[in-house]
Amino acid sequence: xxxxxxxxxxxxxxxxxxxxxxxxxxxxxxxxxxxxxxxxxxxxxxxxxxxxxxxxxxxxxxxxxxxxxxxxxxxxxxxxxxxxxxxxxxxxxxxxxxxxxxxxxxxxxxxxxxxxxxxxxxxxxxxxxxxxxxxxxxxxxxxxxxxxxxxxxxxxxxxxxxxxxxxxxxxxxxxxxxxxxxxxxxxxxxxxxxxxxxxxxxxxxxxxxxxxxxxxxxxxxxxxxxxxxxxxxxxxxxxxxxxxxxxxxxxxxxxxxxxxxxxxxxxxxxxxxxxxxxxxxxxxxxxxxxxxxxxxxxxxxxxxxxxxxxxxxxxxxxxxxxxxxxxx
Numbered sequence: 001x002x003x004x005x006x007x008x009x010x011x012x013x014x015x016x017x018x019x020x021x022x023x024x025x026x027x028x029x030x031x032x033x034x035x036x037x038x039x040x041x042x043x044x045x046x047x048x049x050x051x052x053x054x055x056x057x058x059x060x061x062x063x064x065x066x067x068x069x070x071x072x073x074x075x076x077x078x079x080x081x082x083x084x085x086x087x088x089x090x091x092x093x094x095x096x097x098x099x100x101x102x103x104x105x106x107x108x109x110x111x112x113x114x115x116x117x118x119x120x121x122x123x124x125x126x127x128x129x130x131x132x133x134x135x136x137x138x139x140x141x142x143x144x145x146x147x148x149x150x151x152x153x154x155x156x157x158x159x160x161x162x163x164x165x166x167x168x169x170x171x172x173x174x175x176x177x178x179x180x181x182x183x184x185x186x187x188x189x190x191x192x193x194x195x196x197x198x199x200x201x202x203x204x205x206x207x208x209x210x211x212x213x214x215x216x217x218x219x220x221x222x223x224x225x226x227x228x229x230x231x232x233x234x235x236x237x238x239x240x241x242x243x244x245x246x247x248x249x250x251x252x253x254x255x256x257x258x259x260x261x262x263x264x265x266x267x268x269x270x271x272x273x274x275x276x277x278x279x280x281x282x283x284x285x286x287x288x289x290x291x292x293x294x295x296x297x298x299x300x301x302x303x304x305x306x307x308x309x310x311x312x313x314x315x316x317x318x319x320x321x322x323x324x325x326x327x328x
Contacts, residue, residue, distance in 0.1 A: 029063060068084065106306050142261060182203075
């Protein structure tokens, strides 16, 4: 597996090679999140690996930070319709498309990175099937580090979150924190920082990485670790664009996707510690070791999300969860 540094170096070499000969494939990749976020780095690793393995034949230009004007929720149709060749998208806002996409954000279902990977491996064929129905191919997926609570004070008890206006990223979070007595507001990432700037929010549900990438310490002073969920980010490509590739090019894409997927999952091992160090350097207080009673109360508040997901997905939900329990 190549490292990010060597991958980006290789991309530079591929770019030089490409200057001497025309590329047969040139794609644009859309991503809502900042260039220094984990998923921008995973996308960049894919791009670099693809340029390297294809010897510059396949070139992808990344547009991070919603530079193309798309949020993750928009990128599903944008890729399916061919407005964008390929995208890196936070999948849980796609709940309106199909309930399977909210699996990874069901609170406290996967409690460790290992459990999260097992759940993804089991559910991957279901994700791929839905995308294929909508003219898309799932190339790979990588997890966000565990979601916690960014706030202006410790959010480490049910009393502390009562009435707090918390940004959530999907319906699961809205249900959970609504049941917990907070005031949840569901927002895309692109809309979150502007709401903080105008005092429209008190707190943000996101990972340490997501907040650090956007320097939320400019608006918040505390991060409370609750290990709420590790939702997935998908890299998906327009099916027509993919089918236009030669068999050799498809093999290159598969190899680059495997490299980037391994890179993204391996990031979890050290990323949280790196984020915490950066956050503390910028004046943040990291709140750890919250009480088991608080975590249990949040888990109870989240219980309807699993019930609702199972009802919406039906037999497939039982198949996924049974396989997951057997694999744990």
